[in-house]
Amino acid sequence: MRKLIAEFIGTLVLVVMGCGTAMLVGCDAAAGGGYVLTAFAFGLVIVGMAYCVGNISGCHINPAVSLGVLISGGMKVKEFVGYVIAQCLGAFAGAGILAAIFSLGKVKDMTGGFGSNGLAGVGDSAIAGLLVEIVLTFIFVLTILGVTSKKAGHGSFGGLVIGFTLTLVHILGIGLTGTSVNPARSFGPALAALINGNSAPIAALWVFIVGPLVGAALAAITYKVLEKE
Numbered sequence: 541m542r543k544l545i546a547e548f549i550g551t552l553v554l555v556v557m558g559c560g561t562a563m564l565v566g567c568d569a570a571a572g573g574g575y576v577l578t579a580f581a582f583g584l585v586i587v588g589m590a591y592c593v594g595n596i597s598g599c600h601i602n603p604a605v606s607l608g609v610l611i612s613g614g615m616k617v618k619e620f621v622g623y624v625i626a627q628c629l630g631a632f633a634g635a636g637i638l639a640a641i642f643s644l645g646k647v648k649d650m651t652g653g654f655g656s657n658g659l660a661g662v663g664d665s666a667i668a669g670l671l672v673e674i675v676l677t678f679i680f681v682l683t684i685l686g687v688t689s690k691k692a693g694h695g696s697f698g699g700l701v702i703g704f705t706l707t708l709v710h711i712l713g714i715g716l717t718g719t720s721v722n723p724a725r726s727f728g729p730a731l732a733a734l735i736n737g738n739s740a741p742i743a744a745l746w747v748f749i750v751g752p753l754v755g756a757a758l759a760a761i762t763y764k765v766l767e768k769e
Contacts, residue, residue, distance in 0.1 A: 559655025673751025
């Protein structure tokens with residue numbers, strides 16, 4: 541239960557700080573500033589949470605990461621299911637907090653959908669969106685598996701490497717899909733947007749579930765092959 545609570549809190553913080561930053565400053569690649577701020581917001585959350593709840597739950601705060609760990613033999617199916625549920629609940633709770641803040645404070649949501657992901661940057665092409673999410677998640681999860689491997693010996697620097705890798709994939713991905721690489725992070729804002737009358741994010745949600753999970757699975761399989769002696 542402690543692990544599930546840690547995953548709930550970690551994912552909640554990820555959505556509040558990452559999506560909240562996007563909502564506040566926007567993610568227009570042409571403008572640049574909000575784009576970079578959002579990328580760093582997501583990355584820095586991972587750094588902070590890695591050192592906060594990493595020793596409790598491993599700080600997955602992402603169903604794709606949990607799937608990678610599952611395939612790698614680092615957790616059991618029952619534990620994986622519990623993690624995913626906790627992560628999705630945390631993401632929705634985080635989106636709910638943002639909805640309350642932006643509504644009560646009468647602050648304009650610059651993303652129009654609680655920082656949810658979309659396909660506008662890839663011409664509304666689901667195939668292109670899937671490819672983006674598969675590639676970015678592959679890079680992210682492969683890095684996590686390498687950094688957290690017992691053979692790696694990165695010690696206390698692991699959280700920094702993972703956080704900056706998430707920043708890196710956001711720098712490319714924000715202008716394309718908004719960068720999910722995390723089904724829970726996509727689920728929470730999309731559901732909040734639907735409740736508030738915007739159905740567009742929920743319609744494309746399957747891309748941001750399938751893409752990251754496929755990318756994570758490929759990363760786990762690849763890393764097992766590379767690490768095998």
